Structures are given as structure tokens and as C-alpha cells.
Amino acid sequence: MAGGRCGPLWTALLIAWVAALAVAEGPEQALVPAEPSRVQPMTASNWTLVMEGEWMLKFYAPWCPSCQQTDSEWETFAKNGETLQISVGKVDVIQEPGLSGRFFVTTLPAFFHAKDGIFRRYRGPGIFEDLQNYILEKKWQSVEPLTGWKSPASLTMSGMAGLFSISGKIWHLHNYFTVTLGIPAWCSYVFFIVATLVFGLFMGLVLVVISECFYVPLPRNLSEHSEQNQRSEEAQGAEHLQDAEEEKDDSNEEENKDSLLDDEEEKEDLGDEDEAEEEEEMDNVAGGVDEERSDPNNQGLLTEASVAQEEVESEETKGDTTGKPSSADTEVAEDSLRQRKSQHANKGL
Numbered sequence: 001m002a003g004g005r006c007g008p009l010w011t012a013l014l015i016a017w018v019a020a021l022a023v024a025e026g027p028e029q030a031l032v033p034a035e036p037s038r039v040q041p042m043t044a045s046n047w048t049l050v051m052e053g054e055w056m057l058k059f060y061a062p063w064c065p066s067c068q069q070t071d072s073e074w075e076t077f078a079k080n081g082e083t084l085q086i087s088v089g090k091v092d093v094i095q096e097p098g099l100s101g102r103f104f105v106t107t108l109p110a111f112f113h114a115k116d117g118i119f120r121r122y123r124g125p126g127i128f129e130d131l132q133n134y135i136l137e138k139k140w141q142s143v144e145p146l147t148g149w150k151s152p153a154s155l156t157m158s159g160m161a162g163l164f165s166i167s168g169k170i171w172h173l174h175n176y177f178t179v180t181l182g183i184p185a186w187c188s189y190v191f192f193i194v195a196t197l198v199f200g201l202f203m204g205l206v207l208v209v210i211s212e213c214f215y216v217p218l219p220r221n222l223s224e225h226s227e228q229n230q231r232s233e234e235a236q237g238a239e240h241l242q243d244a245e246e247e248k249d250d251s252n253e254e255e256n257k258d259s260l261l262d263d264e265e266e267k268e269d270l271g272d273e274d275e276a277e278e279e280e281e282m283d284n285v286a287g288g289v290d291e292e293r294s295d296p297n298n299q300g301l302l303t304e305a306s307v308a309q310e311e312v313e314s315e316e317t318k319g320d321t322t323g324k325p326s327s328a329d330t331e332v333a334e335d336s337l338r339q340r341k342s343q344h345a346n347k348g349l
Contacts, residue, residue: 038088055107059093
């Protein structure tokens with residue numbers, strides 16, 4: 001009976017002892033610290049560390065499945081960082097939208113290699129072996145670096161980082177309105193539209209105030225003097241224009257006068273030539289008359305010529321007596337005399 005009673009007692013004592021050991025060992029195991037991560041989180045405040053030495057950066061998002069699949073490989077790669085003489089970092093694009101804009105990250109996960117401030121995009125798989133070979137074999141030397149405005153350290157990408165930071169803050173504020181406060185989404189949109197308009201008006205007012213501060217107006221006396229000078233310059237310009245027009249008119253009149261004088265001189269020269277031709281004809285006719293007189297057979301012609309001359313002389317004497325000679329009559333008489341002379345000359349021939 002005594003042995004049967006002691007059996008269960010020893011069993012209870014054994015169970016109690018085991019439980020006590022378990023309780024005692026539990027806190028000791030809990031006190032053992034977990035191995036710290038060798039991956040360094042990068043933020044907008046410490047990202048300049050990658051400008052020195054050799055780095056590998058990973059851009060990820062907590063909700064990205066592809067990023068989660070490469071987490072263990074990235075941790076293994078970071079543990080071997082000392083052996084490879086490389087630092088390993090990661091950037092959460094949700095918490096650091098400015099850095100995602102600075103590196104212009106459009107896909108996740110995204111990997112970058114940095115060597116003394118020169119950045120290159122790594123487009124291989126996020127597997128430890130590939131990453132290790134990329135560093136050991138220096139495959140990054142065959143990749144075109146991000147230079148010029150594409151470099152994360154350039155002024156252009158700094159502006160891009162600022163835009164991404166503002167967009168991230170607006171997104172967080174929108175989530176605060178819709179999720180935390182329970183405001184409808186359209187109300188949040190209306191709020192942002194009104195805020196944009198008010199901000200634009202405010203910035204315009206600031207620019208006007210700045211321009212007024214830097215703009216120094218001229219004194220009133222100087223402004224009036226400048227207006228008077230401007231008016232006098234305009235009046236002088238008008239006078240110069242009038243003088244130029246008058247000079248043009250005078251020159252045109254002189255040219256017209258010269259052309260008229262030239263025409264008159266030409267007419268006089270033509271008249272002199274006509275008179276010379278008439279005198280030559282008269283001389284020829286007189287020579288013909290003399291020949292006819294010498295020839296007894298042509299006495300009739302001479303008499304006719306003398307009669308014509310007497311008629312002309314009688315008409316001229318009439319014109320002289322009246323004091324008003326008729327030019328038309330003289331011209332008719334001269335024409336008739338010429339015709340007769342020409343007839344006599346033909347007959348003589």
C-alpha cells in the first residue's frame with residue numbers, strides 16, 4: 001500500500017521539476033538577442049553616405065511581393081558585405097518618397113550600385129550569388145553610369161526629390177482625411193483644389209510685394225523732366241521729317257524745272273535746224289532761178305518765179321502796213337512758193 005501511494009507522488013514531483021526547469025530556461029532563451037540586420041536603412045538625412053566608398057542600394061515597398069521575396073537574399077548579401085568590402089543599404093519608398101524621386105525609381109524592387117559617388121543601375125536578379133559575382137567580377141564597370149542631370153547628386157534630381165516629397169506628403173494627408181477621419185474622397189479632392197488656388201494667389205501676392213520692394217520709383221521732378229524731354233524729342237523728330245519732305249519737294253520742283261528747260265532747249269534747237277534747212281532750200285531755189293535766167297528757153301519759168309516772189313513781197317508789205325501780220329497767211333504763201341519752186345526745179349531737170 002505504501003509503495004502504491006508513493007508512485008503517483010514521485011510522478012507529480014517529477015512533472016513539477018520539469019515545469020520549473022522550463023520556466024527557468026525560458027527567460028534565459030528570451031534574453032538571447034537576435035542577430036542584428038547588416039542592412040543599413042537610408043533616409044533623406046543620411047543618403048549622402050553612399051557618395052563615399054562602394055555601396056549597393058535596394059528600393060522596396062512593404063506591400064511589394066517581389067521585394068519580400070528578395071529580403072532573405074539581401075540580408076545574406078549584407079552579411080557578406082565585410083568580405084566583399086561593400087556596404088549594403090535599403091530605402092523604403094513609402095517612407096522616403098524624396099529618395100525614390102532622386103533616383104527616379106519607377107519599378108520595384110530597384111537596385112543601384114555606387115562607387116565613389118558614381119551611380120549605376122543593377123538590372124540583374126536579387127539573388128545572393130548574382131549579387132556576389134557582380135561585385136567580385138566587377139561587372140558594374142561595363143554598365144553605363146548615371147551622369148549629368150541623371151545623377152542623383154545633380155541639381156535636376158534634387159528638384160525631382162522635392163517634388164516627390166511634396167507628393168508623398170499630400171498622399172499621406174489624403175489618407176489621413178479618408179482613413180483616419182473618415183471624410184469622403186471627393187471632399188478631400190475639393191480641399192486640395194481650393195488649397196492649390198489659394199496657394200497660387202498667395203505666391204502671386206508675394207511676388208508683387210517683392211517687386212515693389214526692389215523697384216525704386218523715380219522722383220516726380222525727374223519724371224516730369226523725362227516727359228518733357230520725350231516730348232521735345234518727338235517735336236524735333238517731326239520737324240526733321242517735315243524738313244526732309246520739304247527738301248524732297250524742292251528737289252522734285254528743281255528737277256521738273258530742269259526737265260522743262262531741257263525740253264525748251266531741244267525745241268529751240270529743232271527750230272534752228274528747220275530754219276537752216278529752209279534757208280538751204282531757198283538758196284537752192286535761187287540757184288535754180290539763176291540758171292533758168294541764163295537759159296533763154298526757161299524765161300517762162302523765171303517770170304512765174306518772179307511773179308510768186310512779187311506776190312510774197314506784196315503780202316509782206318501789206319502785213320507791214322497793217323502792223324498785224326498774219327502768220328497763217330505767211331505760211332500759206334511760203335508753202336505755195338515752195339511748191340512752185342519745186343515744180344520749176346522738176347521742169348528744169
